[in-house]
Amino acid sequence: MNGAEAILEALEREGVEVIFGVPGGANMPMYDAMYGRPGLKHVLGRHEQGSIHAAEGYASSSGRTGVVFATSGPGALNLVTGLADALMDSVPLVAITGQVARAAVGTDAFQEADVTGVTMPVTKHNYLVQDVNEIPRIVKEAFVIASTGRPGPVLIDVPKDVQLEEFTGSFEAKPRLPGYRPTVKGHPRQLEKALAALGRARQPVMMVGGGGHDAADALRRFAEASRIPVITTLKGLGVLPGDHPQVLGMPGMHGTVAANRAIQHADLILAIGMRFDDRITGNIAKFAPNVKTLIHVDIDPAEIGKVVETHVPIVGDARWVSERLAQSATALELDEWWARIRDWQRRHPLPMPERERLSSQEVIRAFWEATGGEAYVTTGVGQHQMFAAQFWKPKFPRSFVTSGGLGTMGYGLPAAVGVQVAHPGATVLNFDGDGSFQMTLQELATLVKYDLPVKTVLLNNGYLGMVRQWQDLFNDKRYAEVHLEDSNPDFAKLAEAFGVKGFTVERREDLKEAVEATLAHDGPVLAEFRVFHEEGVFPMIPAGGSAEDMIIENPREVQR
């Protein structure tokens, strides 16, 4: 057995079933070792960025650790965006890259790059394998680090000669991580404090982030027993069903009026598995000004107190803590508070402007109604992403897969590849924008190669729409370099050229039929919807603003 075979053996022992990746000169031994290992399915991407986002989609939608392979130099460097994305959004990944042979390291060899150096700030940890017999220990450690505590990406760089060297070590080697001890159990006294504060609160809210997906069941029991209003961050969408009566939707820059007002007036915030991103808080000095008790539950101690002042810090696993909360929950006296919240909801529903042309919002709503929310959704990044976050009400945890922290355009299509691989029988919708889609569209070929029936719903507004919106609001409509329509491809024809069913929809009267046709087709589809060009995402809190500065409706239309 050589080093490459030892890597695959170690991966199988970790329970890995799928590897996403692209072969090249320096990782060929690992691909050679795949021959004769039917237990490991490989999904060939058309670009390493596509493969790593696919691994992220696989991991985010399943909770399992995603695995991605790339060759040295350019192959590995193409992973960088995905690694940074996974680090920001706490996605468990193990990336294994080929490196030039040990003797060539440091000589500017062909396809050489200092991959452990480059990826150091965008991984939770990384390794350069120097000794073939250390492979089992390193792979075990990588999976422990990637999947426990606050999950994240781990990269293992393996020189080609190490891959080819005879392996004489043992697979029984144990991880040796003396400095790695995630705290799972919350401190009992802090929990007591939290429960006592909850009992006294008149206007509490719970804010749940991406850390809540594994705790969804307990969080729901706690929420229903206590009657606390629930705000789900972009990464927390689906922890409780989006249409649950206690869910107020997303907070922050493009959050609902009810969610933002509730935070503004709350006397207690119970934050679980979220990190007070600037897109949520806006101006920190004016964030949640009436809070007397801020309880922050997070498995990463560095997130507690990083952004907002915390009164009751609870370092621990969201599920562990939520189970305790659920066990001790009692119904809170919140009738007055709910009456205020219901009033905000009634007066300020999410804007659904009536247009002559189709709007992104109505397309997303039509898909939601047609599926009843029983689907996995991925998105690119931009206006369509925010519309999807507002109008798609995920029915179950891990079903809304999006690039939150890093905001990686081009995430949607490759992520959908991974989601569909993880959930072969499920409906997978990729809500994408014309700008975002064109950053990674080569992965249409991956859909065809593996017969993955992903439905891309392309909301084409002919612009880099989010930038255009900011230029409209803050740059006096100076639309610098955001026009795409003059040079966009014919998306339906493009899809057909890949062998993907493609069609274009322009008229409202065709919407229902198009939605049905998209969902009914048993292979991949690209449905292009030509939507109103100058749509804005509202409500909007301008960057650095507070809930007081919330623009509830499009000011252009108020003027009209």
Next chain:
Amino acid sequence: MRHVVSVLVEDHPRVLTRITSLFARRGFNIESLAVGKTHLPGLSRISIVVLGDDRTIEQVEKQLNKLVEVIKVTDHSEPHVEREMALVKVRTEGVEERLQIKEIVEAFRARAVDVGRSSSIYEVTGDPGKIEGFIAGLEPYGVLEVMRSGAVAMSRGEAILKPRLKKEAV
């Protein structure tokens, strides 16, 4: 505020890079950094002098703790010993000046480690204030070169920076 932070780390390649890269990325200010092996096999110890308010230092500690190869971090806010060593090369030409320099050297409990025809090297150890005082005292005679080791620190009394024996279940 000036803080001295000691970090016990696994003695792996690039561990120092991980730490300095973390400081650069998070915008923490390093005044000095000193690193060396410990008596425990495979473990090195780093003393870092950091400038920042309490909140920054809290983040420094927490972010350092997130590094997989960092075993333990302590901010020496409690009573501790802090020492730095410096080598100072001074112009020593006139006899009169040599005598004056000798007085300064004695006052600071420094010592000559190299005596040349026109210059000498002195070694001084102490807290950073003493080092600065020594250098300032020699300034009038012509300081040619200074090499400071950076501060090293250790808590007084029972507190010991050591690896935990029991590992909490993951």
